[in-house]
Amino acid sequence: MCLALPAKIVALEGEDMAVVALEGVKKSVSIALIEDAQVGDYVLVHVGYALHKVSEEEAERTLTIMAEAGVLTEEVRESLGEAS
Amino acid sequence: MCLALPAKIVALEGEDMAVVALEGVKKSVSIALIEDAQVGDYVLVHVGYALHKVSEEEAERTLTIMAEAGVLTEEVRESLGEAS
Amino acid sequence: MTGKTNKACIEMAHGGGGRTMDRLITDIFRKHLDNEYLSQANDGALLPKASGRLVMATDGHVISPLFFPGGNIGSLAIHGTVNDVAMMGATPLYISASFILEEGFPLEDLEEIVRSMGDAARQANVSVVTGDTKVVEKGKGDGVFISTTGVGVIEDGLAIGGDKAVPGQAILINGTVGDHGVAILSKRENLEFETEIVSDSAALNGLVSDMLAAAPSISVLRDPTRGGLAATLNEIAGQSGVGMLIEEEKIPLKPAVSGACELLGLDPLNIANEGKLVCICNAEDADKLLSVMHAHPLGKEASMIGAVTQDPNKMVRMTTMFGGTRMIDWLAGEQLPRIC
Amino acid sequence: MTGKTNKACIEMAHGGGGRTMDRLITDIFRKHLDNEYLSQANDGALLPKASGRLVMATDGHVISPLFFPGGNIGSLAIHGTVNDVAMMGATPLYISASFILEEGFPLEDLEEIVRSMGDAARQANVSVVTGDTKVVEKGKGDGVFISTTGVGVIEDGLAIGGDKAVPGQAILINGTVGDHGVAILSKRENLEFETEIVSDSAALNGLVSDMLAAAPSISVLRDPTRGGLAATLNEIAGQSGVGMLIEEEKIPLKPAVSGACELLGLDPLNIANEGKLVCICNAEDADKLLSVMHAHPLGKEASMIGAVTQDPNKMVRMTTMFGGTRMIDWLAGEQLPRIC
Amino acid sequence: MKYITEFRQKDVSANLARAIAQEVQPDRTYRVMEFCGGHTHAIFRYGVQDLMPANFEFIHGPGCPVCVLPIRRLDDAIELAENHDVILCSYGDMMRVPGTKQNSLLKAKARGADVRMVYSTLDALKIAADNPTKQVVFFAIGFETTTPPTAVAVKKAKEAGLSNFSVFSNHVLTPAAVGAILDTPGTPDEPPVELDGFLGPSHVSTIIGTRPYEAAAQRYKKPVVITGFEPLDVMMAALMIVRQINEGRHDVENQYTRVVTADGNKKAQALVAEVFELRDSFEWRGLGQIPNSALKLRDSFADYDAEKRFDIAPKQSREVKSCECPAILRGTKGPLDCKLFGKTCTPETPYGSCMVSSEGACAAYYSYGRFRADQSEGKVA
Amino acid sequence: MKYITEFRQKDVSANLARAIAQEVQPDRTYRVMEFCGGHTHAIFRYGVQDLMPANFEFIHGPGCPVCVLPIRRLDDAIELAENHDVILCSYGDMMRVPGTKQNSLLKAKARGADVRMVYSTLDALKIAADNPTKQVVFFAIGFETTTPPTAVAVKKAKEAGLSNFSVFSNHVLTPAAVGAILDTPGTPDEPPVELDGFLGPSHVSTIIGTRPYEAAAQRYKKPVVITGFEPLDVMMAALMIVRQINEGRHDVENQYTRVVTADGNKKAQALVAEVFELRDSFEWRGLGQIPNSALKLRDSFADYDAEKRFDIAPKQSREVKSCECPAILRGTKGPLDCKLFGKTCTPETPYGSCMVSSEGACAAYYSYGRFRADQSEGKVA
Numbered sequence A, B: 001m002c003l004a005l006p007a008k009i010v011a012l013e014g015e016d017m018a019v020v021a022l023e024g025v026k027k028s029v030s031i032a033l034i035e036d037a038q039v040g041d042y043v044l045v046h047v048g049y050a051l052h053k054v055s056e057e058e059a060e061r062t063l064t065i066m067a068e069a070g071v072l073t074e075e076v077r078e079s080l081g082e083a084s
Numbered sequence C, D: 001m002t003g004k005t006n007k008a009c010i011e012m013a014h015g016g017g018g019r020t021m022d023r024l025i026t027d028i029f030r031k032h033l034d035n036e037y038l039s040q041a042n043d044g045a046l047l048p049k050a051s052g053r054l055v056m057a058t059d060g061h062v063i064s065p066l067f068f069p070g071g072n073i074g075s076l077a078i079h080g081t082v083n084d085v086a087m088m089g090a091t092p093l094y095i096s097a098s099f100i101l102e103e104g105f106p107l108e109d110l111e112e113i114v115r116s117m118g119d120a121a122r123q124a125n126v127s128v129v130t131g132d133t134k135v136v137e138k139g140k141g142d143g144v145f146i147s148t149t150g151v152g153v154i155e156d157g158l159a160i161g162g163d164k165a166v167p168g169q170a171i172l173i174n175g176t177v178g179d180h181g182v183a184i185l186s187k188r189e190n191l192e193f194e195t196e197i198v199s200d201s202a203a204l205n206g207l208v209s210d211m212l213a214a215a216p217s218i219s220v221l222r223d224p225t226r227g228g229l230a231a232t233l234n235e236i237a238g239q240s241g242v243g244m245l246i247e248e249e250k251i252p253l254k255p256a257v258s259g260a261c262e263l264l265g266l267d268p269l270n271i272a273n274e275g276k277l278v279c280i281c282n283a284e285d286a287d288k289l290l291s292v293m294h295a296h297p298l299g300k301e302a303s304m305i306g307a308v309t310q311d312p313n314k315m316v317r318m319t320t321m322f323g324g325t326r327m328i329d330w331l332a333g334e335q336l337p338r339i340c
Numbered sequence E, F: 001m002k003y004i005t006e007f008r009q010k011d012v013s014a015n016l017a018r019a020i021a022q023e024v025q026p027d028r029t030y031r032v033m034e035f036c037g038g039h040t041h042a043i044f045r046y047g048v049q050d051l052m053p054a055n056f057e058f059i060h061g062p063g064c065p066v067c068v069l070p071i072r073r074l075d076d077a078i079e080l081a082e083n084h085d086v087i088l089c090s091y092g093d094m095m096r097v098p099g100t101k102q103n104s105l106l107k108a109k110a111r112g113a114d115v116r117m118v119y120s121t122l123d124a125l126k127i128a129a130d131n132p133t134k135q136v137v138f139f140a141i142g143f144e145t146t147t148p149p150t151a152v153a154v155k156k157a158k159e160a161g162l163s164n165f166s167v168f169s170n171h172v173l174t175p176a177a178v179g180a181i182l183d184t185p186g187t188p189d190e191p192p193v194e195l196d197g198f199l200g201p202s203h204v205s206t207i208i209g210t211r212p213y214e215a216a217a218q219r220y221k222k223p224v225v226i227t228g229f230e231p232l233d234v235m236m237a238a239l240m241i242v243r244q245i246n247e248g249r250h251d252v253e254n255q256y257t258r259v260v261t262a263d264g265n266k267k268a269q270a271l272v273a274e275v276f277e278l279r280d281s282f283e284w285r286g287l288g289q290i291p292n293s294a295l296k297l298r299d300s301f302a303d304y305d306a307e308k309r310f311d312i313a314p315k316q317s318r319e320v321k322s323c324e325c326p327a328i329l330r331g332t333k334g335p336l337d338c339k340l341f342g343k344t345c346t347p348e349t350p351y352g353s354c355m356v357s358s359e360g361a362c363a364a365y366y367s368y369g370r371f372r373a374d375q376s377e378g379k380v381a
């Protein structure tokens, strides 16, 4: 459930708040739920709170797997077997 | 001071209230300030309260004096000398 | 169970541009206002060519209470705009209506209002050809506001305007003053009084057309609405650069209106009318016009109330029934019932 | 001393029909909207004969916030009504404006709004010829509501209407969707976000006139305002009894609008525009029209977004960028930012 | 309208006018102060001055409760409305009166304060009953006419246990003001008012009767005629006072016998006495502090006294400097003596209270008599 | 849009579609429940079903917090708004959901209740701070994703000493629901749902991690793939689950590795544990009472618990009888099985919660997929 979007932290504010940006749209959100938020981090934003950081490497890996899905089905299977 | 109009009591209501009428305009007013209000009485109404009854005889007398003022100045003087 | 759930009322979605709004338009607006133009359902109405110069007038209606003795905001919105067009000497043809509805307003009240608009429009021989509906949140409106705009055509040769009064002309009115305002005041919260006075709200275009047929040289026509007769006469005096002298005795006034005004400390000359017109015409046309007016249902009590005078100060004066003379001034600020 | 006393604001007397109102009209409305008709100061405006069929359109404007990136309620009220007249294929000429002001509204804000109206009217080549002002008590309005009505004339031979789309025709739009709605949402209380998006609010009559010169056989013109492109396409499909198939890829969309919609859980196709038009024309005219549109400042990003189809269910479908197909439905109820 | 239209008859006015014209002595002037704004209003509205001889001059008095309220008390009311989260109930007359820096209750309302216009104290009680979570303050102004309705409301509130209702009392007493006017010493700029007599209050006297004026009449040797508010009442009273002056008398006479008696309304007096007590002193606009001239709530009704319930901040209240209201209320100047009259100061943009109340001399003069300006030499009527 | 548009690419979808088509065994069906409404929404909005083989069926699950809220709890919220003089703050999604007799928060608001739509719990806190004289109740709904923000707000309210803020908690737990669906016995009318696997929650799992699903996967022997909400995520997960099914595995796999880890967000989990505790049992629409499936405020935060602060009247709540929402939430029926679908029940006049939330199966089907109705045989997608 629950609408949540990845957005980039562009500034840290006081009191556990940060400004995130998505295509030039900036919004102030709470970072009270995550540890060690840094400018430049991508976070998943839900109801005005950052829920979790987004991992660049994992995203890349997932995209690679998808791109190769039709081709390299064996490799996909193996790499996913470890993930859960 | 103070806008006040003579109106006729056309009905008594509960709790020190009465309906007064002025040319068919009816309004509910308090009669808490006067004694012995009766349907048919004319009262002077101010800010929703009857302040005093209006005396028919005195009104007539005043009108008579006015009507005769230019003519019977002596009589006027005498009748008014007693009034205050 | 929280009760009160079943009375249908305006919700934000009724103004949202979707199906809920579409249904509102079909079930209430089209139903009661229907005509060939309104049913085009486009961004606006496509209307025939007009035969003369155009006249365009608009008014917003924000009356409280919405329903009053003698009408409601719907009939009033039609009458007011028909009259403004008619006061230009024009024949009103088309009306547009913009509704601003407050969330929570009962749909049945809205339907009653729109039904009255339809009736009033048919009686006045005009069509509501296009409309718009907006819904504002509860607490950001007052039930219903209606802004109407009228378009009419005016025949060649007529020259009517507030700047055309000249000294010596006669000032006519078609009936009693103050009825509308008193009918409204009688239903105001905290002010309620009982009276048999009903609003004079009516479309005057029929009367105007009879009058113009009898005397095409009429100089001024104006409906003394907000601010009453006093404001209207002062407006005309100002625009025309003239004075006026009217006679209190000649101003038609219902006793009950007079009584209510005494009670509230108001002057009937400052009180709004919605079915009255002031006509300024050449003195020699006055009798002819009065008889035309007397023959019309909306002019039975028509009266010549005074004359235009020369006055560099552009003042409106009145000889009082008491025998003195006083100024008739505009309304100062809002009309507040007073105690002293 | 209670402070805050010196900021001039709307009082009930500004709608009372007296001198206070007269001064408001002179100092603000006449000052910024002046033209030969408005200055007649009669019940309505007397206008010249019109050369063609008439078109009349009205809209109430109740936007919140009143001032937004790219305009304010004043410019919007002019643009909205000019556009509705233009969407009929007509040349907008005259505008009436009915103001409903809330007690306490700052006069300087009002002046700014009226100034914008004046600018917008001059740019769009229309005149605000008549108006009305009402004041409602604090808490019974929302600052300013403006209802505008437009009158225009339409040349013989044009036949434009929402019911004239036929299968096979092309569907064009003059630029990016959703800018206005996102600009407004970005300033809504409790929802504030920062964006460089400004409203697209603009008068489209110039663009329309170029388009009609190039292709007088245009079938439908409509401005996708409330309810956005989705509502407009569904409306036309319904009126014409056709289906539509559009391509997501072809719909011009600013990345920031897309971002804001993702963030709020809204669909850009449901979001209001105030400077956009949908044009449905014969397929063979599409390229010619696109080049006329691209040459106009308000059509630089014009795009052919799809085609009219035969569909007894009158559905609007879209091939998604993802490769699937989905329906484009009307907006359900009000647009509420969602969490899930 | 019974008891109204009969007192507005044209033929009778002609009759009275003739009698007055006959009786005035051509070699002297008659300077008579109509105490009440109600008289002022009637004089202008009906054009009474048109019917009076040239040497009879009406001097407008301080008898307008709106006009005599000192600006500080109005500022206090505005503060109550704006800074104490109350519903402030006021009679309509007060809404537009300018306080310091031309603030007003109407402006406070426009800025968001909850100010309600009421027609009666009963309306204010109802508002209190309907809004139990809000404090409701009734802004009580007025002379003896208007005090008894306030007293009734306070008693009813106590009986009903309405703990959210209170009264900001500004009720004042007229006889004290009559004395104050005659006691006001002159200054080089403003010589003391010269008066030959008074038209006394009509509706005030329905409550207090005619007796309370006798002390002043005797002390200052000025005739007083208690007078109704209809135009014929005023003219008849003018005739009566001309006669007293001619005869060198200084009695209290009663023209308004149809409602006023010597004793007044004892029931109302008793109610007022139960709820209110004298203030040692109270400021009147134009007249300054007058001892024993106003009422406050008794300690037994302290819970209903807004001055006790709310901590009203002290103010630096200021009249508009060139406004001549104070002198007009003293009877030493007329509206035309004010530089602002009809220019910057009009009923729609009033600079002083006298331009707001329809009983104020400036407002009456502006709304009904402005056209006389060119015929006058800087004096009223 | 980084991390968004990349997961909506057409050429990649074609790639995945090809892989799925290759790998599905033609002689069997794949009945996979997407637990979350977010998946349902993505499937319809992007037309994912167009790209899937005919024998792969998405079964819509109960993972929409708006949909599973039992009607009595909504009636309670409406009562709070209407009869307890509070400001009720709600996420926009809940505003139009029909309660008993099609009442709703939006209708209550139209009738005058003070209902405010908020985007975040921080907005509700601000409203409480700005309205110190009013009680402000936050109508908290949602799964594990939405619970931590509520916990933060409660802690902040306590720290700030905001005595006028409370929470009406309806937070529920997803793993409990997975079990409940598989445990639901069939009836003669409604055979039990037959499932071959689950697409597991994406955003819920960012908080709780992947571990909590392992018990159910093992117990019921159903594969689970934690899946993102973008259309490519759904397709990739579909491929992964097809492979598990083909191989007879029932593992918990993670497709959404860019945000979800095995352990989830421990900071958020700790905050939730500090503020909330398990309810013994809670009613889910469609699934009935589920033990240990919801959260209430701990006693240490009792002052912030609207259920304790307000005396909410017991209700006779009633679903619309012919609404099939409950069966749809169990996965045993689809929107087209409901007689009201698209006729009396539409997103603008919803009869059940599934037609309101954009994650509800009926709403998604109506808004994006209605044109498929004639091609279908009474089943979804």
Ligand code: SF4
Residues within 6 Å of the ligand: E322, E323, E324, E325, E328, E335, E338, E339, E340, E341, E342, E345, E346, E350, E351, E352, E353, E354, E355, E356, E362
């Ligand atoms: S005219 Fe105005 S400023 Fe002058 S004395 Fe009168 S109220 Fe004061």
Ligand code: SF4
Residues within 6 Å of the ligand: F322, F323, F324, F325, F328, F335, F338, F339, F340, F341, F342, F345, F346, F350, F351, F352, F353, F354, F355, F356, F362
């Ligand atoms: S279509 Fe409406 S009534 Fe039918 S199951 Fe869905 S929500 Fe319930």
Ligand SMILES: [Mg+2]
Residues within 6 Å of the ligand: C043, D083, D084, D087, D222, D223, D225
């Ligand atoms: Mg349009």
Ligand SMILES: [Mg+2]
Residues within 6 Å of the ligand: C057, C058, C059, C084, D043, D044, D131, D132
């Ligand atoms: Mg008008």
Ligand SMILES: [Mg+2]
Residues within 6 Å of the ligand: C059, C080, C081, C084, C225
């Ligand atoms: Mg009008």
Ligand SMILES: [Mg+2]
Residues within 6 Å of the ligand: C131, C132, C133, D058, D059, D060
């Ligand atoms: Mg419209």
Ligand SMILES: [Mg+2]
Residues within 6 Å of the ligand: C138, C139, C140, C141, C142, C143, D139, D140
């Ligand atoms: Mg309201």
Ligand SMILES: [Mg+2]
Residues within 6 Å of the ligand: C083, C084, C087, C222, C223, C224, C225, D043
């Ligand atoms: Mg008019």
Ligand SMILES: [Mg+2]
Residues within 6 Å of the ligand: C043, C044, C131, C132, D057, D058, D059, D084
């Ligand atoms: Mg329109």
Ligand SMILES: [Mg+2]
Residues within 6 Å of the ligand: D059, D080, D081, D084, D225
């Ligand atoms: Mg429009």
Ligand SMILES: [Mg+2]
Residues within 6 Å of the ligand: C058, C059, C060, D131, D132, D133
């Ligand atoms: Mg008008």
Ligand SMILES: [Mg+2]
Residues within 6 Å of the ligand: C139, C140, D138, D139, D140, D141, D142, D143
């Ligand atoms: Mg407001």
